[in-house]
Amino acid sequence: MNAQVESEARSRPGGSLEAQLLRRLLRSFGDPPIEFHLLWTDERVSGAASGSPLEHLRITDRRTLLGLLYDPQMRFGDAYVTGQIEVEGDLVQLMVALFQIFAPDARESTLSRIAGWCRRPRRNSLAGSRDNIHRHYDIGNAFYALWLGDTMAYTCAYYPSAEAGLDQAQTAKMDHVCRKLRLGAADSVVEAGCGWGGLALHMAARYGTKVRAFNISREQLEFARRRTREQGLEHRVEFIEDDYRNLSGSYDAFVSVGMLEHVGRDHYPELGRVIRGALTAHGRALIHSIGRNRPDSLHPWIERRIFPGAYAPSPGEMMQIFEPFNLSVLDVENLRLHYARTLRHWLERYGANIAQVRAMFDERFVRMWRYYLAGSIAAFDTGTLQLFQVLVTPHHNNDLPLTRGHMYGL
Amino acid sequence: MNAQVESEARSRPGGSLEAQLLRRLLRSFGDPPIEFHLLWTDERVSGAASGSPLEHLRITDRRTLLGLLYDPQMRFGDAYVTGQIEVEGDLVQLMVALFQIFAPDARESTLSRIAGWCRRPRRNSLAGSRDNIHRHYDIGNAFYALWLGDTMAYTCAYYPSAEAGLDQAQTAKMDHVCRKLRLGAADSVVEAGCGWGGLALHMAARYGTKVRAFNISREQLEFARRRTREQGLEHRVEFIEDDYRNLSGSYDAFVSVGMLEHVGRDHYPELGRVIRGALTAHGRALIHSIGRNRPDSLHPWIERRIFPGAYAPSPGEMMQIFEPFNLSVLDVENLRLHYARTLRHWLERYGANIAQVRAMFDERFVRMWRYYLAGSIAAFDTGTLQLFQVLVTPHHNNDLPLTRGHMYGL
Numbered sequence: 001m002n003a004q005v006e007s008e009a010r011s012r013p014g015g016s017l018e019a020q021l022l023r024r025l026l027r028s029f030g031d032p033p034i035e036f037h038l039l040w041t042d043e044r045v046s047g048a049a050s051g052s053p054l055e056h057l058r059i060t061d062r063r064t065l066l067g068l069l070y071d072p073q074m075r076f077g078d079a080y081v082t083g084q085i086e087v088e089g090d091l092v093q094l095m096v097a098l099f100q101i102f103a104p105d106a107r108e109s110t111l112s113r114i115a116g117w118c119r120r121p122r123r124n125s126l127a128g129s130r131d132n133i134h135r136h137y138d139i140g141n142a143f144y145a146l147w148l149g150d151t152m153a154y155t156c157a158y159y160p161s162a163e164a165g166l167d168q169a170q171t172a173k174m175d176h177v178c179r180k181l182r183l184g185a186a187d188s189v190v191e192a193g194c195g196w197g198g199l200a201l202h203m204a205a206r207y208g209t210k211v212r213a214f215n216i217s218r219e220q221l222e223f224a225r226r227r228t229r230e231q232g233l234e235h236r237v238e239f240i241e242d243d244y245r246n247l248s249g250s251y252d253a254f255v256s257v258g259m260l261e262h263v264g265r266d267h268y269p270e271l272g273r274v275i276r277g278a279l280t281a282h283g284r285a286l287i288h289s290i291g292r293n294r295p296d297s298l299h300p301w302i303e304r305r306i307f308p309g310a311y312a313p314s315p316g317e318m319m320q321i322f323e324p325f326n327l328s329v330l331d332v333e334n335l336r337l338h339y340a341r342t343l344r345h346w347l348e349r350y351g352a353n354i355a356q357v358r359a360m361f362d363e364r365f366v367r368m369w370r371y372y373l374a375g376s377i378a379a380f381d382t383g384t385l386q387l388f389q390v391l392v393t394p395h396h397n398n399d400l401p402l403t404r405g406h407m408y409g410l
Numbered sequence: 411m412n413a414q415v416e417s418e419a420r421s422r423p424g425g426s427l428e429a430q431l432l433r434r435l436l437r438s439f440g441d442p443p444i445e446f447h448l449l450w451t452d453e454r455v456s457g458a459a460s461g462s463p464l465e466h467l468r469i470t471d472r473r474t475l476l477g478l479l480y481d482p483q484m485r486f487g488d489a490y491v492t493g494q495i496e497v498e499g500d501l502v503q504l505m506v507a508l509f510q511i512f513a514p515d516a517r518e519s520t521l522s523r524i525a526g527w528c529r530r531p532r533r534n535s536l537a538g539s540r541d542n543i544h545r546h547y548d549i550g551n552a553f554y555a556l557w558l559g560d561t562m563a564y565t566c567a568y569y570p571s572a573e574a575g576l577d578q579a580q581t582a583k584m585d586h587v588c589r590k591l592r593l594g595a596a597d598s599v600v601e602a603g604c605g606w607g608g609l610a611l612h613m614a615a616r617y618g619t620k621v622r623a624f625n626i627s628r629e630q631l632e633f634a635r636r637r638t639r640e641q642g643l644e645h646r647v648e649f650i651e652d653d654y655r656n657l658s659g660s661y662d663a664f665v666s667v668g669m670l671e672h673v674g675r676d677h678y679p680e681l682g683r684v685i686r687g688a689l690t691a692h693g694r695a696l697i698h699s700i701g702r703n704r705p706d707s708l709h710p711w712i713e714r715r716i717f718p719g720a721y722a723p724s725p726g727e728m729m730q731i732f733e734p735f736n737l738s739v740l741d742v743e744n745l746r747l748h749y750a751r752t753l754r755h756w757l758e759r760y761g762a763n764i765a766q767v768r769a770m771f772d773e774r775f776v777r778m779w780r781y782y783l784a785g786s787i788a789a790f791d792t793g794t795l796q797l798f799q800v801l802v803t804p805h806h807n808n809d810l811p812l813t814r815g816h817m818y819g820l
Binding site for chain 2: 158159160161162293294295314315316319320322323324326327328329330331332333334336337338381382383386388395396397398400402403404405407408410
């Protein structure tokens with residue numbers, strides 16, 4: 001059979017029909033430096049324009065290729081996970097090339113558009129959120145511990161210099177956040193979406209603040225509470241298993257690092273109401289979130305396979321949280337390249353511990369997470385995704401420093 | 411006649427009809443600490459709740475009071491200008507109290523709403539902009555020189571410390587802008603709306619950059635060109651009398667300080683297109699503009715009498731400039747309290763030179779500008795207005811510093 005297909009392919013000028021189709025597609029995308037090796041016909045198809053292609057892809061069967069042509073964003077990831085696509089060379093570099101193909105300015109094929117319409121994002125109701133969060137964050141603390149580092153911070157770090165290591169940069173991120181919020185020992189803080197509790201404990205231990213931290217991931221909270229006991233911080237930090245929408249009380253600071261991605265656009269005014277309600281007259285709030293330059297849905301493969309219900313807002317969309325409640329935007333900082341750097345550190349550690357991941361899960365899982373981490377590097381590297389820290393305060397708060405020098409120890 | 415009115419007023423329990431109406435209105439606004447002295451009935455009406463009122467207002471005639479009740483925001487300013495309202499005490503403090511009454515959260519009377527509908531903002535077409543700009547900026551450089559200080563900067567200054575003087579803070583603002591843009595001697599800059607040319611000359615003299623600066627105010631340009639010759643900077647700075655929409659060429663930086671207020675919301679995508687078109691792949695753009703926490707029209711008196719066609723956008727509205735062109739927001743800083751400080755310095759100098767202003771114009775003009783400056787202090791003090799500096803870059807620019815340390819000389 002294979003021999004017959006091969007001979008058929010060679011008998012046509014320009015190769016098999018699928019090779020011709022693929023070549024045409026590559027041309028329409030500006031001939032990216034990628035070579036496809038179609039195993040069932042043993043053909044090699046690459047962008048015609050450039051010299052030697054930079055990245056090589058093996059595709060095992062015709063069905064996978066046709067899937068790719070129909071819905072490249074979904075099918076590429078899925079076929080990588082199952083091994084029907086194999087990448088020879090640097091996965092991150094390949095993903096960068098792919099992100100440049102599917103850049104916001106690039107054309108989208110009609111088929112891709114149809115495929116897009118057929119997908120629907122997941123809801124972030126109270127129950128929906130619980131389910132969405134459980135699927136990603138409750139797959140085992142031991143797994144995350146393999147590659148997140150000591151801080152167990154699963155959000156963009158802050159590199160004071162290019163030489164900083166992961167743990168140092170995660171701690172620097174926490175300090176950067178605390179300085180932006182001007183935290184002192186007299187302050188009370190509420191945290192929405194506290195992960196494994198690293199920031200909450202850092203605020204209490206280093207800044208002496210009282211912290212109430214909300215999370216709906218049970219596994220993360222167990223870990224956070226154990227660390228609180230180990231560090232003897234029970235008198236300052238309280239972890240609460242509940243949705244941010246149920247928080248009550250009045251605080252000097254509201255902080256949320258890496259939760260907004262899971263809130264969902266429909267719930268932004270609700271989040272704004274929660275923030276405004278949580279702040280004292282001189283209160284400050286900081287939201288740290290993945291975003292993008294302009295409104296667009298999350299990469300469909302990421303939304304389906306990794307972060308159900310997630311969304312990365314544009315700065316304008318983020319303002320819909322604050323504007324209805326007359327909150328003043330004091331400061332916005334874009335840490336995009338810090339996230340590419342953080343993800344590189346994660347992927348490096350992930351790769352170094354791959355045998356343990358394989359022992360915990362299976363090969364599909366190993367490939368899925370590698371693809372997700374490599375793709376995320378590419379997304380931040382190419383400017384497809386951004387990382388925004390936004391600092392706000394009630395409109396009548398005049399108790400503000402003149403400059404941002406305090407964020408830099410000045 | 412006046413004796414008759416007075417006796418009529420005293421014969422009614424609760425005073426004259428207009429006094430009762432005014433008392434009712436004050437109550438509906440939460441009894442602000444303001445006392446009105448109605449000269450034609452010799453009645454004094456103040457917020458009932460608090461003790462002694464902080465600010466005192468004299469109103470000369472019934473017609474003025476009724477105008478105030480119909481359209482307080484427009485009529486207050488107009489009556490102050492003609493002297494039909496006189497303020498005893500601190501004008502700025504009174505304006506702060508008034509801004510708190512008309513805060514975004516406050517109720518609006520039906521009459522005020524009707525008055526609002528009857529007003530229409532001016533257009534910012536090419537010809538409309540020329541007319542709008544001419545009305546404000548071409549009233550005489552000598553007048554502005556009386557109170558703007560040596561830098562002739564008519565925009566929010568940047569106070570590195572509370573002790574800084576006006577000229578020092580205006581120079582610090584220029585350096586803050588240049589540092590945000592990371593200007594060096596190899597860079598070319600285009601400036602949209604360059605005022606009297608202070609920033610353009612500063613960039614050329616201190617950073618060695620080549621500058622092309624656009625403005626449609628002829629008087630300002632004459633001044634700027636004279637200063638350029640005096641400083642021997644003709645080889646580096648070119649002033650062009652044209653609209654920002656007509657700029658061409660490709661630059662390392664685009665800068666616009668205090669022009670966006672005159673652009674008009676309808677023209678934001680046009681401005682975004684101009685910015686994107688003007689930037690090289692590694693280009694940076696900075697927009698410095700008055701804004702507000704959420705969309706609302708400018709104070710109607712300011713829009714009619716001071717800045718025809720002007721608008722102060724919310725951060726979300728500003729994003730409509732950048733998002734359609736996939737520009738990455740790198741940094742947003744809110745300098746609201748710096749503008750209150752700048753305006754206090756201006757009002758102080760204005761007051762000190764009031765005799766010269768009176769000699770140049772007339773008493774109405776003197777009062778109009780005092781009211782405008784005092785009201786602006788109040789607007790920034792109360793958080794009614796904000797001041798945003800937004801830094802953006804093309805989405806694929808990875809030539810970015812890791813931190814903002816360079817903005818602080820680190």
